[in-house]
Amino acid sequence: MPELPEVETVRRQLAESLAGARYSSVDQVEPAMLRDCTEQQLRVELPGRSIELVGRRGKYIVVTLGGEGFLTLHLGMTGQLLVDPKDAGAHTRFIFGLEAADGRPMRLEFRDTRKFGRLHFTSGGPAPRLAALGPDAWKGPWDAGYLADRLSGRTAPIKALLLDQRHLAGIGNIYADEILWWSELSPLRPGGTLSTAEVVRLAEEIPARLGEGVRLLGCSVSDFVDTAGKEGDFQNWLRAYAKQGQECSRCGGTLVRVIIAGRGTSYCPDCQH
DNA sequence: CCCAAGTCCTGGTTGC
DNA sequence: TGCAACCAGGACTTGG
Numbered sequence: 116m117p118e119l120p121e122v123e124t125v126r127r128q129l130a131e132s133l134a135g136a137r138y139s140s141v142d143q144v145e146p147a148m149l150r151d152c153t154e155q156q157l158r159v160e161l162p163g164r165s166i167e168l169v170g171r172r173g174k175y176i177v178v179t180l181g182g183e184g185f186l187t188l189h190l191g192m193t194g195q196l197l198v199d200p201k202d203a204g205a206h207t208r209f210i211f212g213l214e215a216a217d218g219r220p221m222r223l224e225f226r227d228t229r230k231f232g233r234l235h236f237t238s239g240g241p242a243p244r245l246a247a248l249g250p251d252a253w254k255g256p257w258d259a260g261y262l263a264d265r266l267s268g269r270t271a272p273i274k275a276l277l278l279d280q281r282h283l284a285g286i287g288n289i290y291a292d293e294i295l296w297w298s299e300l301s302p303l304r305p306g307g308t309l310s311t312a313e314v315v316r317l318a319e320e321i322p323a324r325l326g327e328g329v330r331l332l333g334c335s336v337s338d339f340v341d342t343a344g345k346e347g348d349f350q351n352w353l354r355a356y357a358k359q360g361q362e363c364s365r366c367g368g369t370l371v372r373v374i375i376a377g378r379g380t381s382y383c384p385d386c387q388h
Numbered sequence: 389c390c391c392a393a394g395t396c397c398t399g400g401t402t403g404c
Numbered sequence: 405t406g407c408a409a410c411c412a413g414g415a416c417t418t419g420g
Contacts, residue, residue, distance in 0.1 A: 117393070147417095174394080192394045193418085206418085229417045231394050244395090270402095271411060280395080288393055337393065377413065379392080 173284025
């Protein structure tokens with residue numbers, strides 16, 4: 116699930132458990148998921164680095180290290196970051212040893228079934244690809260005028276534009292469907308056809324739905340768990356995502372499924388226009 | 389065989 | 405015609 120709310124849930128937990136900690140060892144590396152550095156560099160240069168800040172931009176977690184270093188992590192589709200996991204766990208791709216602020220040893224595991232996740236190790240600034248991201252969809256800064264500008268003249272379906280991280284960073288397939296349901300907008304609408312009032316409505320629902328996802332500690336419809344292996348609650352409050360064939364909770368119509376931007380999309384054709 | 393939350397890359401089309 | 409912007413579709417990986 117890792118979309119913005121799931122990543123934010125993990126970020127908050129890491130910020131708390133890793134405050135004042137220091138990397139002591141790199142015990143396992145998955146080279147296919149490593150970016151912007153060599154395995155050697157990670158193994159040699161990370162140990163000894165302190166953790167100064169755990170930040171986030173869209174779906175990326177950015178760890179600022181002491182000594183001009185950055186770890187930028189993306190959980191992909193099935194990534195998990197676990198602190199001191201109890202179980203052995205399959206699909207472990209990276210293992211880090213840390214020394215907590217009080218000197219206690221800690222273990223951080225990056226597990227990812229599909230290996231779509233990424234770990235960037237850079238100096239001078241976070242991973243270069245963050246430069247291509249639009250403003251954070253939840254925290255901004257952006258407003259309805261910005262969104263209107265990004266949608267203006269576009270013929271791609273609004274859902275595809277919401278998924279494009281260059282416009283707003285953090286929205287994925289689940290929250291896109293939820294945001295559009297709450298906005299009463301059809302995911303098929305060409306972006307450029309939205310009225311000013313519709314863009315305003317959309318601009319209100321984007322942070323509202325993402326904020327609700329954060330409050331509910333994320334959406335565990337499939338693989339997502341937090342750093343303690345615990346599931347979130349948002350999956351119990353879905354209105355549209357994966358609900359094709361079911362009754363619309365707003366108008367009583369029947370939700371349908373279509374493919375947009377190659378992604379399964381559920382919406383209510385009776386009340387989403 | 390179909391489907392799946394992520395991003396990246398390519399190739400074709402459109403429009404200035 | 406030239407070129408950039410735009411958009412669709414496939415690739416990647418593993419499992420249910």
